Amino acid sequence: MVAIKKIKIDGEEIHIFNSAIYIFESSSGCTLELDMIVSEIAVKKYNKVENVIIEIELEDGRIINSIMHVKILSGGLPQLNLFCELDDLHEYEDFARVNENDSWFPSIEDSITLEEIRKVEMPMEDCSIKLKLPIDQVEWLKSQKKSTLSELFQEFVRDYWNKGS
Numbered sequence: 001m002v003a004i005k006k007i008k009i010d011g012e013e014i015h016i017f018n019s020a021i022y023i024f025e026s027s028s029g030c031t032l033e034l035d036m037i038v039s040e041i042a043v044k045k046y047n048k049v050e051n052v053i054i055e056i057e058l059e060d061g062r063i064i065n066s067i068m069h070v071k072i073l074s075g076g077l078p079q080l081n082l083f084c085e086l087d088d089l090h091e092y093e094d095f096a097r098v099n100e101n102d103s104w105f106p107s108i109e110d111s112i113t114l115e116e117i118r119k120v121e122m123p124m125e126d127c128s129i130k131l132k133l134p135i136d137q138v139e140w141l142k143s144q145k146k147s148t149l150s151e152l153f154q155e156f157v158r159d160y161w162n163k164g165s
Contacts, residue, residue, distance in 0.1 A: 001096050003059040009052045020106030022096040034082040039121035043078040
């Protein structure tokens with residue numbers, strides 16, 4: 001099986017936790033498929049993108065440059081599936097092949113957890129909280145910058161988690 005060393009999407013290197021590159025054979029032709037476990041941030045970034053320019057560096061030193069279509073795979077871990085049609089299969093003879101009638105597909109989710117992914121790249125989300133507080137606390141909170149409040153609440157939640165466990 002061919003192993004991937006590095007991937008760049010639109011010129012930017014992307015952190016991959018696991019990947020599989022293979023030829024998908026169907027009645028309509030063959031496609032080069034790249035399945036990747038990536039961060040939630042990467043999925044969000046490419047969620048509304050249809051095509052990307054990709055550079056794949058393989059462990060054996062070969063480099064594949066292509067324009068590929070993007071598909072977000074829902075389910076377990078955050079995944080991207082990139083694919084493009086192939087005319088000449090001679091360059092890809094050592095790649096794994098998957099037929100549309102096969103029940104086997106490369107499994108890339110084994111031994112990786114969402115917690116491990118978030119240790120590398122933690123997504124940040126907006127959060128609104130409705131509280132009933134004394135007026136002096138409300139006034140103080142309103143006078144603070146958003147970044148200060150974010151730090152304050154992150155620290156509070158972390159301390160509270162640690163106290164509880």
